[in-house]
Amino acid sequence: MRKVALIGATGSIGRQAIEIIEAHPELELVAAASGSTPIDGLAPLTQVGGDLTELLERARPDVVLNAVVGFAGLPVTLWALEHGVDLALANKESLVAAGDLALAARERGGGLLLPVDSEHSAAMQCLGDHTPEQVHTLVLTASGGPFRGRTREELAEVTPDAALAHPTWNMGPKITIDSATLANKGLELIEAHFLFGLPYDRIEVVVHPTSVVHALVRFRDGSALAHLGYPDMRVPISFALTYPDRAATPVQPLDLASGLTLEFHAPDLETFPLLALAREAGKRGGTYPCAFNAANEVAVAAFLDGRLPFLGIADAVEQTLDEVDGTPARNLGELVAADREARRLTEQRAVAA
Ligand code: NAD
Ligand code: MG
Numbered sequence: 001m002r003k004v005a006l007i008g009a010t011g012s013i014g015r016q017a018i019e020i021i022e023a024h025p026e027l028e029l030v031a032a033a034s035g036s037t038p039i040d041g042l043a044p045l046t047q048v049g050g051d052l053t054e055l056l057e058r059a060r061p062d063v064v065l066n067a068v069v070g071f072a073g074l075p076v077t078l079w080a081l082e083h084g085v086d087l088a089l090a091n092k093e094s095l096v097a098a099g100d101l102a103l104a105a106r107e108r109g110g111g112l113l114l115p116v117d118s119e120h121s122a123a124m125q126c127l128g129d130h131t132p133e134q135v136h137t138l139v140l141t142a143s144g145g146p147f148r149g150r151t152r153e154e155l156a157e158v159t160p161d162a163a164l165a166h167p168t169w170n171m172g173p174k175i176t177i178d179s180a181t182l183a184n185k186g187l188e189l190i191e192a193h194f195l196f197g198l199p200y201d202r203i204e205v206v207v208h209p210t211s212v213v214h215a216l217v218r219f220r221d222g223s224a225l226a227h228l229g230y231p232d233m234r235v236p237i238s239f240a241l242t243y244p245d246r247a248a249t250p251v252q253p254l255d256l257a258s259g260l261t262l263e264f265h266a267p268d269l270e271t272f273p274l275l276a277l278a279r280e281a282g283k284r285g286g287t288y289p290c291a292f293n294a295a296n297e298v299a300v301a302a303f304l305d306g307r308l309p310f311l312g313i314a315d316a317v318e319q320t321l322d323e324v325d326g327t328p329a330r331n332l333g334e335l336v337a338a339d340r341e342a343r344r345l346t347e348q349r350a351v352a353a
Helices: 012-023 052-059 071-083 092-098 100-109 118-127 173-181 183-196 234-242 273-284 288-304 310-323 332-352
Strands: 002-007 027-034 045-048 063-066 086-089 113-115 135-142 203-207 213-219 224-228
Touching: 002 012, 002 052, 002 234, 012 027, 012 063, 012 234, 027 052, 045 052, 052 071, 063 071, 063 234, 071 086, 071 092, 071 100, 071 288, 071 332, 086 092, 086 234, 092 100, 092 183, 092 288, 092 332, 100 183, 113 118, 113 183, 113 234, 118 135, 118 183, 118 213, 118 224, 118 234, 135 183, 173 183, 173 288, 173 310, 183 203, 183 273, 183 288, 183 310, 273 288, 273 310, 288 310, 288 332, 310 332
Parallel strands: 002 027, 002 063, 027 045, 063 086, 086 113, 135 203
Antiparallel strands: 135 213, 213 224
């Protein structure tokens, strides 16, 4: 039996995780939490909001699935890593923001860090036991979102409803907007850097509209391994929760005879500047990734409630990154302070816009 604590149980990832857990007798949901929606009876231990590490202390799980959205997921990530409890991580924002602090906690705790993000689950499998020297480049694929192929001018009047209509993935609102701006791929680039220890110039992003190839790894001998499958988050959720067993899922095997074509393009960094801004923030290091994430969270919320235009999201993030000093955080307190300062700067901008 593997005891699972599911944090963020009411969201898109959380609901799909419950389906996976219910289908596997060897997975037992011992604790569940949400941000605000009541979840009485979902698990023996439940909690709505508050300090979620208290729930984890009581639950003593074998694996924590962190499916919270945003920086709010940080305490859950750090608790699991510090305690050596396996962490199935959907909440990419916590790893992007905490970076080296999270990796140091993992080093002390000694548990597994299993990515649930589909590209990173795929990358982990393609990388396997290869050494960093054998790897030429890691390639993350992006669907391109609902506005692929549009020009900047065409995006000026985009509404939240249009941005919330994703072509290949059905997800929570924040990540759906991040997919439309390519900020999601920017966060994933930084996430991949911390997960796999590869420098930024060896992680590439390509647009692949059908989301069938989730990641590729090119090796120094000229070969490449790719991970393919229909876009369905139940696959990486199940992979992380049943690792290394790779349990069955209801997802259909890939049908190659139906005329599957694989198309790849370079991303349009002028129309979608958040991908380039994330790369820059990642390369600068320190708390720049934390500031990128914080500014993006605030700007996305402002866009969703009509206080910022679509293109204003990237502008706000760029200006915040120009204003923060990016000094590395030596501890959690300094990290939280960096997050708060970036939020404050971005919030001012959203009010002024
Ligand atoms: P969602 O908005 O559907 O759900 C978010 C969950 O987090 C909800 O259960 C909510 O109650 C909980 N939550 C929000 N604020 C909280 C707080 N302060 N404290 C505790 N819980 C809180 O989001 P989602 O689409 O399921 O995404 C969750 C995470 O997974 C995000 O980090 C996202 O980037 C990542 N992810 C999602 C997908 C996907 O397909 N949805 C794919 C890859 C990665
Ligand atoms: Mg992803």
